[in-house]
Amino acid sequence: MKKVLCLYSTREGQTKKIVEHIIAQLEGYQCEYVDLHLNPKLNLALYDKVLIGASIRYGRLNKSLYQFIENHHQQLDEAKAAFICVNLTARKEDQKKDTPEGSAYIQTFLRKSIWQPQMIGVFAGALRYPRYRFFDRVMIRFIMKMTGGETDTSKEVEYTNWNKVEIFAQKFKQM
Template sequence: MEKVLLLHSSSDGQTIKILRHIESALGEGYQCELMDLNGLPTVDFSSYNRVLIGASIRYGHLNKQLYRFIAANQAALDKYKVGFFCVNLTARKEGKNTPETSAYMKTFLKKSPWEPKLQAVFAGALRYPRYGWFDRVMIQFIMRITGGETDTSKEVEYTDWHKVEEFAGRFSQF
């Protein structure tokens, strides 16, 4: 049985949901452990066969803790089997939903000293009723500018679960 560490930096839970879907897609041959990397955990990478990091974009940026985690674990990230994906609402649009076409992934790769060997970009979810007033107004404003959903009574999940499952297959072969 392979041990897999699923690390997340999630704002509203969609990144965790995607990691849980990957865990399910991997199946019974894998023992997965989910951990929040925003707490800057100490990780013994040698205890795992592979590691997957999922991080969400909030207001155009990845959490600073992700970069701190990478800085603290650079050698291990380069040495072990570690994949990375980011989750954002822009990826709901064709042409902005791959590592090569995502502005967020390009920015991440410029800012980070680590270049993951396995990368993906997934569309997130819009959960207006769950947001506080400020987030709801700001996200609605951003969605208006980008041609997205602005009805604050709606929840819309843009994640392409088939794409997530394909990535899980690549991750298992990685």
């Protein structure tokens, strides 16, 4: 059976949920999930495909992502590997913020990273006000107010475009 490695960096779980949705579209693949925050040492040659998903918080990707890439960049370059970035700005599909070209986060990632993924997806995440600590709730509400997003802190809003995720999954399967 073909194997796929799914690495993820998530805060409230939406990135892992998106990665799981992609993998559910890959019939015939055995999947192994690994949390990037654990800074794993892995042999990527043991897998047919590699999917890395990471979320943005306060405009940045987690340092664990960059540490993993630094430790595995040569294997990532040789692997059939894709990267997805999950962020709230990607909810602005009409402004192309959900594309690698239109995402400032992806452009920053590509400048900072020694790995240049063969395939990149950008997906809107979820707003989970009730789950945030007080400070995060206040800061994220402030950011959402500035960017025209939901500011009712009693709400949870999922912005993920699941149709777009499924299209990405089919492309990843054909990779």
